[in-house]
Amino acid sequence: MNKAVATTVFCIIPLLFCASHAVDTSQCIAPLGMENGLIKDEDITASSSFDHGNVGPHHGRIRSEINGGAWCPHTQATPDSKEWIEIDLHSVHMIMATETQGRFGNGQGVEYAEAYMLEYFRPRLNKWIRYRTKTNGELLKGNINTYIEHKTILDPPIWASKIRFIPYSSHKRTVCMRVEVYGCKWSDGIVSYSMPQGDKKGGSWEFYDFTYDGHWDGERLKYGLGQLTDGEVGPDDFKMSFHEDNTQGWIGWRNDTPNRNNKPIEITFEFDTIREFTAVHIYTNNQFTKDVQVFKEAKVFFSIGGKRYKGEPITYETFEDCIIETPRNVSIKLHHRVGRFVKLQLHFAARWILLSEISFESSPVSGNFTEEEELPESNTPSDQSANVLSDNKNVISAVNSSGSIGQYLGMVVGFFTVVVLLMVAIVAYVLIQQRRYKSSPRPSQIPDKAALYRTPSLGHLTTTSSSDYADYAVPLQRPQQPPRTPPDPQLFFPKPPSNPPTEYYAATDVCKPHFTPPPPPLSTPPPVRLQRQPRYVSAGKAYVGP
Template sequence: AQCIAPLGMESGLIPDRDVTASSSYNDGNVGASNGRLNQEIKGGAWCPKSQITTESIEWLEINLHSVHVVSAVATQGRFGNGQGVEYTEAYVLEYWRPRLGKWVRYRSADGQEVMPGNTNTYLEKKNHLSPLIWASKVRFIPYNSHRRTVCMRVELYGCYWSAGIVSYTIPKGDKRSNGIELVDITYDGDWGAELRGGLGQLVDGQFGGDEIREAAKSSAWVGWRNDSHVEPPALIFEFDRVREFSAVHLFCSNKFMRDVQVFSEAIVSFSVGGRHFQDEPVRHTTTGDNIFEGSRNVTIKLHHRIGKWVRIELRFAARWILISEVVFDSDVAQGNYTPEILKVINAKDKTKVQTSSELPVSTARQEDPLYMAIVVGVLTALVILLVVAVFLIVHRHRHRKCFASPLAKTTVAHRSVPEHYNSSASSMLHDNKMIMESALEVKSDEYQEPYQAIRCTPYFSTVLLEMKDLVTDSNTALSDSSNYDYAVPELSSAPLLTTKRRLAENVVERAAELLAERDVDLMAVREASMHADDPRRSAASSLRSKLSVMSPSQQEIRMEVRRRIDGPPVAEFPRHRLRMITKLAEGTFGTVYIAEAECVPQYGGGIVSADTQVVAVKFLGNEASTRERYIMEEFENDVRVLASLSSPQLTRVLGVCRSPPIAVVLEYMDMGDLCAFLRRGPPPGMPLLLHITVQVAAGMQYLEALNFVHRDLAARNCLIGKGFNIKICDFSTDIEAYACDYYKVDARAPLPLRWSSWEAVLRNLYSSRSDVWAFGVLLHEVFSLCRRRPYERLTEPQVLQNLAHLEADDGMFVCEARSPACPREVYEIMRACWRRDADARPTFGELRERLERLA
């Protein structure tokens, strides 16, 4: 995730005790703790006691405790429910962190200290910081060119500084002949012949371009000339704790036509105490590149060396060395380590050392033809074995699918069915004259390949819909052996639940419709096997068995959804009835706005004549209206499916705007999302919290009956309205306030890692039972009032490692602890949701019943 998330002033994650001020006009009414962005607490802002001038000494301080990267700040004036008139037109930032030991005044890249403030009392002014700052405390100092009374509400944006670097020491950079200063101008430590005790552009995440001239504008490069230093340049990095290092990456320039090249050798040394560095440093040599001048990343493997200080000495390959960024791959080392002690060498040993240094032996550089031949032979054998293994796996995989795939050409009715395997399938012959149901039945606990929802989907960002096309076109009825093991709905090729082609016989249509249904009786399989030679009799007997197992409620829900999908298209919502209020979220595929709407249709089809209602309007990305026609077809298919869902606990599709820009109108609730509601409001009573969770379980029970998988169930994706009514949605994926709740694993899209089950994260397997896991985390959120993040003591990589322990079933998985306000009975429900075996987790129907008994 990017380092842009709010740090907690608005949401309340930063407690009142960590917000202090130099003075307040009235501590109870406009004290420091009231200076929270977008909040109307008591007087509505922090107001210093004295009036502000250009020499003001009043400040509002925020204590983050640990070092954070602050990338932006925002301010507001005092709105005070329309009564306030105070705001600050400008302000100054100061920051502090333990290694600095002093307050440092922030300066922008162009050297300006004063930052622009507000022009009214209600609109926020957000300033992005360039360069970034590393701070554990931040002060806002109001500033005004003329004396006036000011009030402020503030917010910080950024992220936790997880790299662990507390400072670095480097030689001061040199100046090029054309006047470009190749110095670390953003460095905030002590300046001299060396830069000490601070942080700057070598760790700010900004990489230099191919042109050195860019340094004149953005100071992207730090450079040293070989004739201006007696010793080679050495970079010393100090870390917060003793760490285990696996690699370091140095981003270097290679403009060899201008006497700039990547270093010829890097010598990396380590130290626990910082005074003496360990023997046997890591040496890395590079090969000069006189062909390509592009900047490049040089990676040095550090072989899990231990230290708290790392020293990198660079040897020149040309006249100049230019470095833009240094990144370490490291983890906190486990165990106790003592600082190094300087070894005293007597004269005799010293002579030996000098003698040995005269004849250096480097076996790593010797070229042994026999050794190379052995290495090449071993690698060739490994490649051959790998190719053979892949061939066997693919062959076995295809052979197995001929018997296990529901879409296979051949029938296996004459084969005996193992007792541990439970599956069912049907296929239609090319001429639709005969229907044959195989003896395989979909396993009740089988995971389905998740259906990736179309980019214009309003909510439920990834949906599993096992109710695939009930009738397949005759020319695609049979599938070859290259099909997936699991059915993947393809909306782009045919409308979902299409009604273009129907079978003549109702019993066959019902059999196909119930094909994705779970828990089919094994006796039906055996009966189908005995009558495999009579396809119609086999289908009818299987249908009778399925109808006897399927609950009436599930059957009614599915038939109702089917009726809605087959009905008329989703109604057009007149654009003139919408009035945009504010932007809620913005992502890759669209923007969501909060709006007021007139004449919103209700559940019964009635219309509120004059009242307005708050709604959410999701616009597709700008490119969607100009792309091919299938974009609109996919949009219509998705919206029709989602509009067919009818549950009081789900946000409804109210209508669509089909003229560009394409948009869909969705329900929204007056009190916003559940997470923000629980954080900012007074603590609700236990009956209300249980009432909230029962509603969420009821909404998910409805989705479970249709085999829809939400994949992002959390308090932030639940809306709350009047009467504490809950509706499940999926608006929060792109909301800036929740950006830190998503984490990118491998090359996949960002995941809600702390809410996801182990099989979803590590195996990409999603089902209603993975939603049950997320529901357990939602219970933790609700009963901790969303003021404690799940696994708050673990970083994202540690959460990932914790889930890996559960996958390995090695007994090292650490479950989320019970919060003090959570009843023991509710915590037992959470633990049931977090069972390793997905089949052992309760269904949403069972969860609803247990919570209703507690309520």
């Protein structure tokens, strides 16, 4: 079984629980090209024009005064107006704001739209959708004159490749418009997500995905995008979303509904192309005093074609937290798994699971991939869309969502593990080398003791009968040298004089009585007479020692 275990440290600071998004909505506010010309004239169309050459759709650029200075439809605006100006962005963008302006016409224009509506198109939807705000409103505020612009922040944002502005008027009137859109390219690559619709808590709290723009089929949402990908997170206390306007941010499910019966919640994400995934971030609530807790386990499945999720899932296990009720961002490493469909299975730890945002870290990959074959219905469990053995899974246990701390601790532990392994390898290598050194035959480096204690006159030592002294009895094998002859004693001792001194002869005169030695030569100092004490006195005579 393949297991990857990573433990993170729970952090008390609430700021560490803020969500991490692949798209930073605060930076997704750039103009998309109506004013600066990035959007070409051929990408701007309209349902009709009063005069195409003078007030055609390509003149509907904000802060532009070319020709008539705006786009003017052929018919007047009414509550049931069908006129529109369309912008083709060619790829899915996240549109965060729109801006409108009337026709100034160098002071000659008097037409503007007091209100307007939006419609948008996305390839996965394959139809035009009327935009609605979080309060379920369709009308957006327009202009009050022909020259002052008005910018509207879209809440929720729009994911679209095409967008239309539809002028509106409560009474029939002539309108003209200049427009701009703000946002950024949708780099997450999420085309849609499908899941069960949320549940109600009590009689007044509805944890629904109100901004979902896909198909609502009974109790399941399909083919659209909504609150889970809008870049906004819910308040810390889910009750606040029902007491304040425009703060609804939580989608919730409970485990005791008749059709669920404590089964996990499944959310399936479809992407624009096959991608390599590194992480998923799930922003979840943990108000355990209100029967809301972080899911106890999450399983992540991957598929190329969306029909079968083969291969082992990534399993993420959490510990129960009944201390801090602050929402947190749970980050799950996906280990560079590849797929175009990703399915999340979230298992209940309490009665309720509340989610606000889910984002992925991924990048497109190129190559030839084969879609999985769909299994027969009889072999596919009704509550499991993935054919995976439970024993073959990547298990990741964590305390909270702060993945950076866990990564850091994992790096530190890995570093010290490598250091210990290197030290053990070095010690083992040294011991092996010492054993080899002791066991290997080699010439002795100790000098021959027989040669150290041998003198030239003793000659060669003979080998004793005992083997213990064999090394000391055998001399060194040295080349034979001729025997050395003792030196002549005459070289060391002087020759005696040929004639003895004429004054005396030691053998005769010294031994004679009353001999008086001759005085020493003048070069010899006179002897010093020592004052000796008598050694003994006998018969009145004192005898002095020599």
